[in-house]
Amino acid sequence: MFKKIGFMLILFVLLLAGCSGGMSQDDSSKMSSEGDMNSSADMENASDDIAFSESEEDNAVAGEKSKAEQKADLEANESADQRMVIYNAEMDIRVENFEKARNLLEQKAKAYKGYIVQSDSNRFDGEQQSGTMTFRIPQEHFNAFLNDAEGLSVQVNHRAVSGQDVTEEYVDLESRLKSKKAVEARLLDFMQQAQKTDDLLKISSDLADVQEQIEQIAGRKKFLENQTALSTVTITLQENEVTVPKIENDSLNTWQKIKKQFADNINILLSAGSWIIVFLIGNFPILLIVGAVVAGGIYFLRKKASRGQNNNVDSNS
Template identity: 30%
Template sequence: MKRNIIIIAIIVIITILVSYVVGKFAFGLIDVQKYSLIPPSSKKFEVETNVKDESLLERKGQAFTIMTGTVQSGYSETASFGLKIIKNATIDIYVDKGKFLETYNTIASLVSPIGGSVINSYYSKDNDIYSGFIEILIPKDKFDFTINKLGELGNILNLKISSTDVTQEYVDLNSRLKVLDAQKELLTSWLKQAKTIDDLLRIRSEIENVESEIEQIKGRLNYIALNTDFSKIDIYLKEGTAPKTITTSIFDKIKDYLKVPLNAFLYSVIGLLVIIAFLIPWVLLGFGIYYLFKKIKISKV
């Protein structure tokens, strides 16, 4: 008796596992979202912040996402150049209806007194609602000041700050530039000592290649210098009420926890139905053959 119970239990477990696998495979062929017991939870607005200025974070209904880069340096030359950090930001601001143009002009006039400039801007009106974009370039030492000022102009929905450490690249480029300058000086001395046309042409070609690489490096150094001395802030301005962020309730968490076992149960049920549907024709066929042989055996007797 005990042995039969163990055999039955093993058969039941194997049946559940097989039905789960078959059901999961079957779900891959049909619309899972349509038959799932619990629909997938919607995307939630995640807030991750590392803002040093607490004044911005005290504003209710505002969410900030700060992406900060790590600073790494393994060169002794870094001390002479200083850290080279490219720091930019993107900010979404909602203002009350009727205050868009006033806020737009305030932002445009904010950057000039601090040594910055507006490098791109536009706005439009759709269904009596204004929206626009302003791209400003400001000195890096005025970055926090500007972010705080922008925070006073309206309701901030998103704030993303990115920092990229280019110190290593800057040091490498300067080292490479020194080598190229020395190489150019050496080639120039050889050019003065050349005695044949072929030597003149060959050395001159080498000098041109070196000069071309020098110009490329200087261009990259100028780019790094500009972007580390100044910060770019992209401002998306819109009139109206900022959409509310989605908060996760305890019921949402419970629903997410129950989603896996419930869907696993659904997989098993579907798999079991698939197995039954697959086995029914074969069972009927086997029963028919058995009945036919049994009838033939009885007729012979």
């Protein structure tokens, strides 16, 4: 009896152990499958995060590129607006009245904050006037002044406009000036720290050279600024209308003309007599010698002729 009960207990324990082992395997498989699912989900989430971060990075890069391009375009537009160009213009025009046109051009130049550099005029045959004027006009009023000058004319014979872009040279001068000033600052620091006389002399010499170069660069830079700020306009004016001389109302009468003619003749005679007297007195020594020679020659010829006549008379007798 006890053996059967013991056998049943052993069998029950074995069955219980087998069930527990199967359950543990099922649990482990479930746990492993759940772990795999969790890991795959984590990987998917990670990949999604990576993809999202990459898309964000791409968007950021694209945004930066667009901003950079916009900035470059803006700088290009600003540089185009700030280009430094030296403008010169030449005009040859005909006007109805020279003096009036010249005065109007001077007034226009003053109104545009410009000034006249050179002006000359001349008159042909005592009637027609012509001349040349050179103006310095602010660049923003350059075209307006040319149009005003053309509006004063009755005919435009010649108009030429030229420009010289000096932007690159100006930028280079600014860069060189900045570099030279940095060198100057370093040399000044070295001079303060130098203790030997030789070092001070060497630094002073280098500093003088650098400062001279700075003055030259600054002078050239200022010249370009002035040339670009003010444009040069040269205008040649030619008068178109002919001035007719006025008829004199106060003409001389006949008696006045006679007196004038008589006085003119008296003046001519007095002038001739004065010239003769001056000639005779001034050349008296020479005339005396010449007169003596001529008189001696005449006397000799007459004496010779008289001797010839006497000889002929003697031969006839």
